[in-house]
Amino acid sequence: MSKGALSGATKSRWAPAADELPDSLGDLSGPTEGIVTLPLRMAWSGLRTFDLGDEKLLLGLYRIVLLNGKHDDYAHYLDASHLVASWPVLRKMLGRGVRTTWENRFVQLQQAAAA
Template sequence: MDSYGPGHRQTAERDASTPSRWGPAPGQLPSSLTELAGPTRGLVDLPLHLAWSGLRTFDLDDDKLLLGMYRIVLATGLREDYLRFLDGGLLVSHWPRLRKMVGRGVRMAWEDAFPPLRPRTGQAAA
């Protein structure tokens, strides 16, 4: 046993394909990016279960607010939230910036599931 307690070694050595507890649960992601048919313009009010503190209304015509809303939905949403609030085209076009705003578990889950979101050669994989 190391100084971090029992089970630490198994956690640290977990296979890279094992889903992260910080990413979406298995079965929560849509089967295709085309299923994401959320709004692309205008004002969007997120429900309290997603935006419980601070800003709840987002103007999708403002890139900064759009990115903020997508970060919230990606990080805390469930399948129904992805389908209702995300748009596949917007997700793909803004992913190079969004991938830096979400945790590793979220980023890996979405990129593993959807090849168009994977970084291109020469793009940072951070």
């Protein structure tokens, strides 16, 4: 879906615009291990550096990116397999708008939530 396709759609401050999401979870090619430091524009309050080997820190990083990120951030910081595997817990850490927007776009997340 092109970025301009939904330009007339009403945007919610509580959910990403659907055109900000990747076209496919395959577009998410973020790191799967190591240490990740988020830019201040996304993590302005609190922890900015995350060890992906620590599940709590991984969930924290994904929560921040999903809540504060944009299209390029999703692709850069999120990994599709980690996102799907973490989704049953992660979705509980997100507001309804974010959770619904992602689940409406990606059936894999709906399936992970139902499992």
